[in-house]
Amino acid sequence: MTLEVWQSPDELYVARGEDVHALRPLFTGDVFEDVAIPGIQSGGMAMIIAHPCSMRGQEARLEPGVLTAAVEPGEKTGKSAWARGYYGLMPLPELTEADTLFVARLDDIGKAETASLLSGTRIACLSQRGVNLLQQRFIWRLTRLEVPTHQLQEVSVPAFEEADLLEEWSDVVCAAGSAQEEAAAEFEAFIPADRGGGRTLQGDLHDPQLRSTVRVACRTEAKRRSAAG
Amino acid sequence: MPDATSADQTLVTSTETSLPEEVTRTRTIDDLVQEAGLLRSRTRLLGDDVADTDRQARDLHQQMVNRQLDSKARRLAKSGMSGLLKELAECGFAWRDIAALARVSVPAVRRWRQGEAATGEHLLDVAHVVALVETLQDDHLVTDVASWMEMPLAQEAPLTAIDLAVAGRLPDVVDVAAGHAAGEAVLDRWRPGWREEYRSEFEVFEASDGQPGIRLTAADGNDA
Numbered sequence: 001m002t003l004e005v006w007q008s009p010d011e012l013y014v015a016r017g018e019d020v021h022a023l024r025p026l027f028t029g030d031v032f033e034d035v036a037i038p039g040i041q042s043g044g045m046a047m048i049i050a051h052p053c054s055m056r057g058q059e060a061r062l063e064p065g066v067l068t069a070a071v072e073p074g075e076k077t078g079k080s081a082w083a084r085g086y087y088g089l090m091p092l093p094e095l096t097e098a099d100t101l102f103v104a105r106l107d108d109i110g111k112a113e114t115a116s117l118l119s120g121t122r123i124a125c126l127s128q129r130g131v132n133l134l135q136q137r138f139i140w141r142l143t144r145l146e147v148p149t150h151q152l153q154e155v156s157v158p159a160f161e162e163a164d165l166l167e168e169w170s171d172v173v174c175a176a177g178s179a180q181e182e183a184a185a186e187f188e189a190f191i192p193a194d195r196g197g198g199r200t201l202q203g204d205l206h207d208p209q210l211r212s213t214v215r216v217a218c219r220t221e222a223k224r225r226s227a228a229g
Numbered sequence: 230m231p232d233a234t235s236a237d238q239t240l241v242t243s244t245e246t247s248l249p250e251e252v253t254r255t256r257t258i259d260d261l262v263q264e265a266g267l268l269r270s271r272t273r274l275l276g277d278d279v280a281d282t283d284r285q286a287r288d289l290h291q292q293m294v295n296r297q298l299d300s301k302a303r304r305l306a307k308s309g310m311s312g313l314l315k316e317l318a319e320c321g322f323a324w325r326d327i328a329a330l331a332r333v334s335v336p337a338v339r340r341w342r343q344g345e346a347a348t349g350e351h352l353l354d355v356a357h358v359v360a361l362v363e364t365l366q367d368d369h370l371v372t373d374v375a376s377w378m379e380m381p382l383a384q385e386a387p388l389t390a391i392d393l394a395v396a397g398r399l400p401d402v403v404d405v406a407a408g409h410a411a412g413e414a415v416l417d418r419w420r421p422g423w424r425e426e427y428r429s430e431f432e433v434f435e436a437s438d439g440q441p442g443i444r445l446t447a448a449d450g451n452d453a
Contacts, residue, residue, distance in 0.1 A: 010334070014335050015334070019336035128325070148427070148429045150386075150387050151432075151443050154387060155433055155441045164323060206441065208376075208380055212320065212321025212376040212379065213376065215323065215375075216320075
């Protein structure tokens with residue numbers, strides 16, 4: 001039994017600190033500065049561990065609560081040790097600065113209020129690789145089933161892509177004066193819209209051959225709406 | 230029986246085929262086994278020679294491709310970072326992939342998009358990506374480069390031409406597009422053992438809610 005580990009801490013994060021983009025939608029692996037998790041902690045750092053699909057309900061609206069895990073400073077541990085142990089923890093090396101280690105405690109979980117996450121300070125977003133490693137550890141912790149991260153990636157790609165596209169869309173549309181919620185609502189109406197024969201851009205994200213076409217379509221539409229004011 | 234072609238039976242210097250030796254006596258089975266074995270040795274050595282020449286030709290070709298990409302990149306870099314990024318965005322590349330290809334973070338690419346100046350080194354890195362796109366489109370008729378580069382190079386692994394390019398193996402990407410090499414052969418050179426690395430007892434399937442899921446692959450190859 002060997003869980004996968006990172007080559008370099010940088011590969012775990014898409015953004016940390018000031019690089020975290022305010023317009024990025026809430027997503028698995030987001031780390032917040034101060035979050036109450038009922039029954040676990042009244043405050044302190046926490047990371048979203050819910051699957052992206054389970055965080056959202058009808059019309060992609062966020063559920064009132066999101067499954068999160070407590071995050072706290074960890075003891076310095078060699079990288080290779082994470083492959084064969086500490087399964088109840090998700091290591092977050094260099095989360096805040098070099099030569100530091102935080103850990104998400106995968107046994108200390110609960111639903112945090114979505115509103116408090118949205119108004120709170122997000123200090124990091126995991127990369128696709130980071131989310132895959134988190135999910136692999138969590139699955140193993142819960143079930144003793146070892147699932148290769150490349151297959152977790154294959155399953156999650158459409159959700160990863162959609163989050164990236166929403167962030168980009170919001171970036172463009174909000175720059176022209178739209179509110180973030182309004183931009184997100186427009187995107188959530190645009191991407192699942194029937195483009196004929198039941199085909200949708202959202203559905204096309206499942207096909208690697210079509211993803212670039214979906215990106216172009218979303219970019220073109222965001223620019224059109226931005227120019228239309 | 231002496232060899233009519235060469236005293237050194239390990240030396241093969243050309244593809245010349247010698248005429249059948251005149252039979253002056255009835256050959257024994259031992260003679261025939263020896264002759265057939267010699268023929269196999271010659272064929273193998275000839276194959277080794279061809280393989281070696283192919284390797285040399287590939288190395289030379291890839292060096293030239295690299296130089297061509299360098300030259301194109303220097304020309305393209307003149308259009309500036311925003312022009313280069315615009316071109317890649319219009320092709321449909323993900324910013325995440327552009328960042329990986331340019332060896333920077335996604336937020337760094339966003340800052341470039343918003344007008345922050347990039348270093349000359351990063352400008353050249355991005356220009357190399359655009360040069361590759363140009364080469365694939367113009368010289369190898371890849372119409373949708375971003376899509377092509379996101380397709381797995383082989384069925385048994387999710388590795389793509391983008392992964393190859395991120396690893397700095399741009400000539401290998403060109404090789405695959407040109408049909409000089411199959412995706413599997415390129416992966417064998419780049420990551421020996423990739424088949425074992427990506428072998429899995431699981432498969433991705435479409436669940437009843439229409440979303441992808443993961444399940445154990447049945448031993449008989451049918452649905453689990």
